[in-house]
Amino acid sequence: MFLWQYLTLLQLTTVQIYKAQRCEEFTDLHLGHAIIGTRLKVRLLLYTRENGTCGTLVSHTDLSAHPQFNLSRPTTFVIHGYRPTGSPPVWVQQIAELLLAREDLNVIVVDWNHGASNVNYFKAVENTYNAANNLTAFIKMLQGRGASLSSIHMIGISLGAHMSGLIGANLNGSIGRITALDPAGPQFTGNPPEHRLDPTDAQFVDVLHTDIDALGFREPLGHIDFYANGGADQPGCPKTIFSGxxxxxxxxxxxxxxxxxxxxxxxxxxxxxxxxxxxFLDGNCLNCDRFGAAGCPVFGYDVTDWKEVLLRLGQTKTYFTTNTDSPFCRTNYRLEVMIWNKDVQWGYITVKLHGNGKEAVATIDHKAPKFQKYTETNLLAQFDKDLQSVEKVSLKFSSANVFKHKYKLRVLRIRLTHLERKERPLCRYDILLEENKAFTFRPISCEESNF
Structure with a gap:
């Protein structure tokens, strides 16, 4: 009898340990579920530094079973969007791990795949509102147990961006921050603020637009709106429907x-x-004086460093460009060209920077700028990488006219100014650029004492 009791106790203990260590996965559905249609179900997967790679399913009404949920920590909610095929987002695990590497947080991945997976997009939109009410009740429960609404950050993607806004509105704009990643456009464009995301939904709302001509929302929605590559076609993405x-x-x-x-x-x-x-591309918006010594804001997680000045300025639209793949960031220079050709010239400029065995390239070809005698032409040169030390510069000029003879650009002065580092601009004087032929030189510090 004693042996039987011992084995039973051991078996129960093993089952309890297994349950305690079980990792909850994001709901994995398939196209069949989306075709039939899924009813809304909201699951909350908790990640902390104690269980950064193992999600724990959180009760909507009882936190007592989750000692790792520390109400004194900030809490970040990650809310996905429409899932027409039912598959989990590829970035779910990565975003939790990266957030926890930055801060000691409660990261809650909101899994509403049951509700977002539906070939009927209109039903998924309807579920967005219902899920928002569900999450509002959960956050009110947290608040009742001592959590500060100011320490809550909601990161919403597509439909999840508007869901975050609806939750924020339900809580009278008291949550600390909403980050909206390409908020959905269909069924939300033209809606009044109470039925979509808007700047009053949180103490600070930052928005990124990447698909305004199709699935995304075109107009500004936050205190600051970032338009990557103009907010539409992203470099490296397919241009035709034949890409699937x-x-x-x-x-x-x-x-x-x-x-x-x-x-x-x-x-x-x-x-x-x-x-x-x-x-922006024409180089007409490079003055960042209004933001003080910090300069123009940076996109993304750390934009809150500019929060106070942005709240003072009101809604702000900003632009930046990216590379085709990671690392996406580009390095911006002001390029100033003064020529002494008798006739006006039109054309494109390609600049290459060389240093420490590396090369950075900027091609200014969105339009053919105008070059006029003794008149400074200001251009924005965006390089694919940042070189800490520039040893040589290569320039190539291509005229806009493909039917006439080759042109020469007689440059009186060229000046390159890094827009982020406070360092003396680089110059070169009196050079001749033959069309489509690269001219390489060692730059010198510009003669002007005031730069």
Missing amino acids: GSYFRCDHQRSVFLFLESVERTCVSRAFPCSSYKD
């Missing part, structure tokens, strides 16, 4: 990968306030 599903999701999904890179601090994307993407 990636054609539809790549631009939209790029928002998540840009944000992940900002959390990881792989590199920094400086964003410039401007009225339009065209003006």
Whole structure:
């Protein structure tokens, strides 16, 4: 009898240990579920530094079974969007791990795949509102147990961005921050603020736009709105429908990968306030004086360093460009060119920087700038990487006219100014650029004492 009792106790103990160590996974559905349609079910997966790779399913009403949920820590909610095929987002585990590497948090991945997986997009939109009410009740429960609403950060993707806004509105804009990654456009464009995300939904709302011409929302929605590559076609994404599903999701999904890179601090994307993407590319929006010594804001996780000045300035639209893949960030220079050709010249400029065995390239070809005698032409040169030391510079000029004879650009002065590092600009004087031929030189510090 004693042996039987001992074995039974050992078996029960083993089962309890197994349950305690069990990792909850994000709901994995398939296209069949989406075709039939799924009813809304909201699951909350908790990750902390104690269980950074192992999600724990959290009760909506009782935290007593979750000692690792520390109410004195800030809490970050991650809310996904529409899932037409039912598969889990590829970034779920990565975003939890990166957030926890940055701060000691309660990270809650909101799994509403049952509800988001539906070929009927309108039903998924309806479920967005219902899920928002569900999460509002959970956050009120946290607040009742002593959690501070100011320490809550909601990261919402697509439909999840508007869900975050609805939750924030339910809580009278008291939560600390909402980060909206390419908020959904269909069924939300044209809606009044109470039915979508808007700046009053949190103490600070930052928004990234990457697909405004298809799945995303075009107009500003936050205290600061970032438009990556103008907010539409993202470099490296397919341009035709023949690429399959990636054609539809790549631009939209790029928002998540840009944000992940900002959390990881792989590199920094400086964003410039401007009225339009065209003006930004033309180099008309490079003055960051209004932001003080910190300069223009950086996109992503650390934009809260500019929170106070952004709240004072009101809604701010900013632009930045990216590379085709990671690291996505680019390095910005002001390029000033003065020529002494008798006739006006039009053309494109390619600049290469060389240093420490590396090369950085910037091609200014969004339009053909105008070069006029003794008149300074200001251009924005965006390089694919940052070189700490520039030893040589290569320039190539290509005219906009492909039918006439080859042109020569007689440059009186060229000046390159790094827009983020406070260092003396690089110059070169009196050079001749033959069309489509690279001219390489060693730059010198510009003669002006005031730069």
